[in-house]
Amino acid sequence: MDLSLSTAALTSLDSPLLVVPFPRGGALSPAVLELDGQALGGAIQRALDEGDLRGGEEEAILFYNASGAGPRRVVVLGMGAPGEATAETVRRFAGRGVRQAEKLRLTSMTLRVELPAGVGADQGIQAAAEGMVLAAWDFRELKSPAQEGNGPAPLVASGAVHVDGDGEEAQLAVARGQAVAAGQNLARALQFRPGNVATPTHLGEVAAAMGREVGLAVTVLGPDRLREERMHALLSVSQGSSQEPRLIVLEHRGGKEGESPLVLVGKGLTFDAGGISIKPAGGMESMKFDMSGGAAVIGAMRAIAELQLPLNVVGIIPSSENLLGASAMKPGDVIQTRAGKSVEVINTDAEGRLILADALDYARKFEPAAVVDCATLTGACVIALGAHAAAVLGTDEGLIQELREAGDRAGERCWPLPLFKEYRKQLDSPVADLQNVGGRPAGSITAGWFLREFAGDAPWAHLDIAGTAYGDTPLSYQRKGGFGFPVRLLVEWVRGRAG
Secondary structure, three states: OOOOOOOHHHHOOOOOOEEEEEEOOOOOOOHHHHHHHHHOOOOOHHHHHHOOOOOOOEEEEEOOOOOOOOOOOOEEEEOHHHHOOOOHHHHHHHHHHHHHHHHHHHHHHHOOOOOOOOOOHHHHHHHHHHHHHHHHOOOOOOOOOOOOOOOOOOOOOEEEEEOOOOOOOHHHHHHHHHHHHHHHHHHHHHHOOOOOOOOHHHHHHHHHHHHHHHHEEEEEOOOHHHHOOHHHHHHHHHHOOOOOOOOEEEEEOOOOOOOOEEEEOOEEEEEEEEOOOOOOOOHHHHHHHHHHHHHHHHHHOOOOOOOOOOOOOEEEEEOOOOOOOOOOOOOOEEEOOOOOOOOOOOOOOOOOHHHHHHHHEEEEEHOEEEEEEEOOOOHHHHHHHOOOOOEEEOHHHHHHHHHHHHHHOOOEEEEOOOOOHHHHHHOOOOOOOOEOOOOOOHHHHHHHHHHHHOOOOEEEEEEOOOOOOEEEEOOOOOOOOOOOOHHHHHHHHHHOOOO
16 A cells, blocks of 8 residues: 555545544544534534444444535544553554445545544554555455456555644654555565465565565575584474475664674474374465464564664574475484484474574574564464464563563564473473473473573563464454564564664
């Protein structure tokens, strides 16, 4: 979506659709009252007086303008109870506005932002911009051109965020929201591409092209370099596939030379059949989403570069497939890792932690100020937290709190799980330094403990995004499939570190 800012009077607004918010128990703002009186003959006020307009979150009422001046259509969307509103409320309102434009088969719209109490202009306007750009995106690159009149609604290609008053600060917020949403949409595009398209090689090529576009330094390591780096765990996972593994390294050098960077690590498992410990056939097609953490890091690094954040940030994505083949890793195998620790493979479907182990150890060479990894790591996390929050585990309580607060601001929440030392015993192996699974109890925690063995001494946190990265019940600004989670969280965390 091509997004702009508008501060014009609503009565002079030339737009096919104006979307207006209305909170439960609220009143029409002066600007909307003026528009209603001059262009709509008081229709919105009559709907309010008759009780047809109550402000519920699912409410949408369409009005047509017959005056010839101002927007040609006005949709009033309920916002719910004002005391419960957050920036996420604004983001979802913006997404609902785009869906209204789609229903009307419009390609352009204007969204009026009236901020709820307690939501600052900077945060709220950014959220509105994010919601519009995210909602307008759709994955259509692999579909045949639609026949005239028979295809899906045209995409909403352009939009404006409308605010009252001086627009200088609002313009910065709109630009920031558009940059963050563009990064998240890149992650979603990578998620949606099937495994025969989005191979490890493809991820490396996309990252390299994106890096050239926004000014990131990009290094892509293939099998020979991975062997030189002793990344035997990553290589072991890829043994059953004809697709070569990759380690993708993106560097944003926005801070002082020599200043310790923040490091983001994302699991880039482009298709996971489970290996010899094969997954059930039902739903296996969704395992193209097992690279969601890697996609999110690529998307976040794009936004970080575009926003020119004044910090050094490194993104690392280990990428492979996990298939069955004559050379595939087997249960009972003992593999070596870059860190020098040996791992007994109990279940080949617990492969994400293996490729992350090598990537986390590789991250230590940057002498990071902090490390955050994200991965669709365990089904146990979905059982624990469902689809409404990621799990966060780590070695530094301050870092965990930063991520929680960043997630709350960005509308991508995470919730802490413990790493008590007693859980480490579940990973004990009789033949190696540790085994790759710790049994069914506390599966997300023992997976986190496995990663901790390779995270080094820098403050480290792990985000298990298995329940939040993709799904069938999208929010208003999402589509069924990949959600791009946690691009906004990661960017907001880096912004918070930048002050």
